[in-house]
Amino acid sequence: MPLDGLLKEIRACRLCEAQLPLGPKPVLRASATARLLVVGQAPGIRVHESGIPWNDASGMRLREWLRMERERFYDQSQVAIVPMGFCYPGKGSSGDLPPRPECRQTWHPQLIPLLTNIELILLIGHYAQDFFLGARRRGTLTDTVRAWADYAPRYFPLPHPSPRNVGWFKQNPWFEAEVLPALRERIRALFPPGR
DSSP, X not given: OOHHHHHHHHHTOOTTGGGOTTOOOOOOBOOTTOOEEEEOSOOOHHHHHHOOXXXXXXXXXXXXXXXXXXXXXXXXXXXXXXXXXXXXOOEETTEEOOOXXXXXXXXXXXXXXXXXXXXXXXXXXXXXHHHHHGGGSOSSHHHHHHTGGGGTTTEEXXXXXXXXXXXXXXXXXXXXXXIHHHHHHHHHHHSOTTO
């Protein structure tokens, strides 16, 4: 199926409607020309309301990590944004619930192969890392992120940029000192300044 047709089907999806507290509202962006794929967890409530992926404090921090201006980040001809779950899953006891499994089972196997120009995939959080890295993933998210170079050049594992993770960032200063400069270098190589 062509990408446009598949995206139309995904946006009309109602597979897990009964389990979604606010109903289905798939949030994703994709284009056959995109060179960067951002794979996160699932939309939060602010993203559900706006329909714009990463349109929250986590998105601001992610764009800062990438040193990428908002205009480029939201240009789907350059950047595809495909979370593990396309709809807001609801609130859990300590943050949002995990992404619903229906997307990764039903849609990801059809969608990802159609993104043929992707050169770099950011794997944000352990759900994305589990799906894309499988047995290659380390025992913990911290160990997987620390071993980022082992997954290059295709993948770049990252923690979630959520404000809830400030403690993790403080406990792991190597992330800002070593990982973010390498990430920014990869982004600059993918999108040279002035282009």
